[in-house]
Amino acid sequence: MIYLALILLLAPLVGTLLLLYIQNRSKRLSVIISNFSILLSFFVSIYLLFLYFNYNYLPETHDVLIFADTKLYYLAFGLYIDSLSLMMSTVVTSVSFLVHYYSISYMKNESSFNRFFVYTNFFTFSMLLIVLSNNFFQLFIGWELVGLSSYLLIGFWTKKESAIKANYKAFLVNRVGDIGLLLGLCLIFVNYSTTNYAEVFSLSNTINNHDIEIFGTSFNMLSAICLLLFVGAMAKSAQVPLHFWLPDSMEGPTPISALIHAATMVTAGIYMVARLSPMYALADDVSLFILYIGTITAFFLGLVALVQNDIKRIIAYSTISQLGYMTAALGASLYSLAIFHLMTHAFFKALLFLCAGSIIVKCHHEQDIRNIGGLRKFMPITYMAFLYASLSLIGFPLTSGFYSKEGIIDAIGYYDYTIPYLMLLASIFTTTLYTSKIFFKVFFGECTLHDKNEKENDKEMLIPLIILTAPSVFLGLFIFDILMSGELFGSALASNALVIDFYNNYVTNSLHFFLHSFLTVNFLILVLALIFGYYYYYKKSFNISVPKFVSTMLEGEYGFNNLSSKYIPIFQNLFTKYLWKKIDILTIDNGLINNTSAILDKISNKVRKFHTGFIYHYSLTIISALILLLLIVRMQY
């Protein structure tokens, strides 16, 4: 079992090393290696999943590579195989394989073709490192490596000025989150001298009644650790304060946005909180904080998506708001629901991005939806895929998005967190609005394509679209009952009772949930938004004058945009220049060092004049010294 997991983990790494070795000698070779390595790990993870569920293995954990084994502490890389990690690795490897296959054609006319695949393979390896790790230390290493690969991939087109700025910003914001994660990790490591999940979970009760004092006031140790770890998750999963790097990371090639900024990397934060659910279940004040962060992100960022015009940025904002849904579920400690939405979201969001990619390639890198239109007739497959994905995104009944998103909203409503419930309901309206915006603008209206007769896209692009539509529509239905009844993630996640209890007396089974949903208010909002979108975007029959300050605020993403593009760079340059010029050079360097030597020069010049050269001056000094000496001797007597 463990060796299979090792193959699963190391296959992409071997792929990266091989690709590094062949250094784009031949495109075909690099394609084969990269796709094959991801395919291998995909099959292994499917096989392991199959093994795990049919022969219901117990979760295993093995330490693979010893990092440091000293008398006082023990650090090592290890693998942890249980339902959660296997499900996650299957999602990661499947999406990654499809994106690899897709990018064969997307990147075919790129000069550094091989480099792209090196980075994507490396990304998959580091993502698997996070998913399969059994201790905090390896989690942090995978976390940073994922940040690194996203930095490399966003800045893939090194010549594009905006790409370089975007990846610099993305890496730094991720680093802010990593500081929080590192502090949490080190707090555990120094006080309990172990980083292994199992040991920490067993200690979590003792941690709960220790406390740590910051600035004199004492906080509960467990809630401090959970808060710090969540800060890391906030940066990686783009929650409100640290989210502004995700829209800019659309500078990278579209397959990257599909793989990293929709399906896998951004979900690492959600996965971490779910994996540490035994700790988060105990720290309820932190969970409340997470709940509110999630709802705020879901609602407000959804609003921003309405005013965007770049197709990829709209989808990016929708990703952030969907992540907000997941964090809200985590906050309400409905961990299995959050993972469920994570999985379904991974598929249909990846599908959305890939459709956007094929649209962009077709319209020769035109990303602004205002001057794309009427592609329905010319790109039938992309149109069909986009339709299903957006239905699933909206949460149209029977689609997988419906099961996971409605599940979360109703569960939060069921456990009567009133304000979050209302905000999530409102964000259904915004989600449907902006998906209909793209849908009607891009596929209906007059056609802007000039080469109409040409075939849609080469087949490597279209096959992944077709393959992806299946899970993004039917996955929800397929695993809804197993998950909700607690079998799927029984051991892996804590506090399943909440979800099971919700499932038994509110949902009973998937079919009932489907039929019942038509009566709920969610569906009502959905239909209303659809009609509104239809008339507003397609028929353009009326337009609403949005109040001035609202639109400017939304355009400026609540000020985050110019905060990151104007204020922080200005602060960085001016403040550091000031520090360097004023303090380092002026006070220390010139102030202390150079003018001590200047003072010495002045003194020595004065002393020099003392030597006049005349003999009588010298004899005068000698004699006066003699007299002085005699006086002193006389004093002694």
Add this chain to the structure above:
Amino acid sequence: MNIELITFFIFSFLLIFTCLKVVTSSNPVLSAVNLVFSFFLSAVLWLLLGAEFLSIILILVYVGAVMVLFLFVVMMLDINIAKKSAAYINYLPLGIGIFIAFNAIIIFFFINTFENIDYNAVKNIEIISKSNTENLGYLLFTKYLVEFEIAGLILLLGIISAIVLTYKKNPKNKYQNPTKQISVTKKDRLKVITGLKE
């Protein structure tokens, strides 16, 4: 007030007077002569002290040799006496100040530290015989023989250095240099001329 004391007082006052004249006179010749006179007076005082040999030596060595040197130098270098700089006047108070300070300290502070201050200075120390010269001679050639030789060397040194310093080579005068004469080789004397056809 016995006879010794009187002579001592007379000669010491004269001595002080002449020393002052040496220092304050503007004309170097005058000061040289005063110096000679002060040496004579101090020789007499030394006689009083019972050091006859030294007083004679003083007169012979100092007055005979050193003062003559001084006078030679004074005569040779045509020092223009006319430039009587009044400048030294305003340094006078400083000079007197130093003079008084120095005397005050030595005399008032140290003299009364001697226990038997009025010990009789006049004494005739006999080692092998009564006469001072004989005793000195004995001491010089037994106990201080090495120092005596060194004194001779110092004088030799004085002579040589004085000559070396002041001897100016006169380029015009011709003289034979044997070393150069010997080191002549065949090449710079003989010149073989070849290829002369009759």
Add this chain to the structure above:
Amino acid sequence: MIPISYYLILSTIIFAISIAGIFINRKNILILLMSLELMFLSVNFNLITLGNYLGDLTGQVFVFFVLTVVAAESAIGLALLIVLFRNKKSIDVDDLSELKG
């Protein structure tokens, strides 16, 4: 019977005069050398008187050596003076200040 103190006082007075002499004269180095001679003279005075006081002839032997040294010293002094005069054309004390710092 002349008490020692008189002689000691006499020699200090001569010594003081010669020190003052070094200051006062601004005219030429010769006076300087002469006052140097005076200094030696006063030293010899002390040597002899204290030699008598201690009843030991080494004082007088030492005076003998002092005389030889002073003779050699003044010879060299005067030679220097002549060389100085040759290239400075004046032996005025104020001109000799090349060693100024």
Add this chain to the structure above:
Amino acid sequence: MFDYPILSLLIWLPIIGGLFLVISENMSNKLSEYLTLVITFIILLITINLSINYDYTSDQLQFVERTNWIDGLNIFYFLAVDGISVSLILLTAFINFLIAIYAVSEKYRNKSSFLGYFLILEGLLIGTFTAFDSILFYIFFESLLIPLFLIIGIWGGENRKYATIKFFLYTLFGSVLMLISIIYLSSIAESFAIRDFYSLNLSFNEELFILIAFLIGFGIKIPMWPVHTWLPDAHVEAPTSGSVILASVLLKVGGYGMIRFMLPITTEAGIFLSEYMIYLSLIAIIYISFVAYAQDDMKKLIAYSSVAHMGFVTLGIFLVFHLLDSNLTAAVIGLEGAIIQMISHGLISAALFFSIGIIYKHSKSRLLKDNYGISMYMPIFSFLMLFFLMANSGLPGTSGFVGEFLVITSSLGSNIIIGLLAATSLLLSASYSLKLGKNVLFGENIKNTQGYNECNTNEIIVLISLVIFILYLGLTPDYLFQIIDHTTINIIDSINLGRR
């Protein structure tokens, strides 16, 4: 075990070789390069042999060589090795071997004496790390300056005179204070061996003065915050290999000295002052990273970044003082973090200075605005340089992270705020290293006015071997942990025993 005096050989072979090279001017460049390569390779082999035979389980000093040297003052020629010295000697030998390889392709006038000085410097460095007699240590500590002074002074940049004199006087001032305290200590202990100083019980303000003297002496060498201004000037003016050896090994002598002298001898005063010293090193980490961001000269930027990273070393050491009473495991972690940070920073800063040297070789200018778009013309080199910049910003998986991780862990043992401030270095070091990477590597460069072309073989060899070691220390530093583990625990136990 073999019987020949391995440590003396390690010290005197390079020194003699170096002298020979320096004296013989008319030696051709090829021969001098070859000779340096051979000598440094031999030294590397001997050090590897040394580290294999060093059994890290025993707590005593090993390979001890002790003959009396100056009988009058009972000063002994006392060489020995413990965990920390072995790791630092390994670092010195490895870096010098790389310099020998790198210098083959460099063009310097009278190259034989240039390489000779490096060999002398290597011998003296090994001497400093093995000397266990305080006077011998002081002599080696002082004589380190001379070869470096000559290297920077003769083959340096434009206003090298100012830089070298400042560097020389700075370190000299520091070591004078150190000499005073050594003499004072030896006068009490009647012997110059360092280990005898450990058992002295000094009064509190005696310890305070000695601590301040050592702090200034070694603080200047490490460059701690207020006395660091000599490092950027020295680096800007030094030739590439000169600034490599300066950054990678010479700064570690200060850290080594602190561990060897300050920790065991002046513990009481150290505990008393540890609060302020921690603030000092925190300032070094945060404030210097800001200053590093503002630089426009590549070498200055890396110089300031090495000051910031050495701030971690001092933080680790002063945390030991701070945590001696409260949490011993955190103190041990802190000390091990400091040592590993020293070694990893040695490798990373060496790599960075090599790569800047290579860029400088092509574009003849170190300013950020003159070099852009290197990745278009030197893909392999820019990949390696990006790796080094990542390592410099403490990316896990590279050795840069290990040291900082341990120091931050131990700082959280005492107070979370210190941990938070130290952890901000993660963000700050990333900001300036990536700024360097962003401006220099990426971007558009069509005309290639700087004449970039792929670097030649021995440069690649140097960079690749550094990558291997950084990754090795980053992923499985277990061997290094084994070597220094016993020594650190031994030091901390001896401190606690001393205090009881």
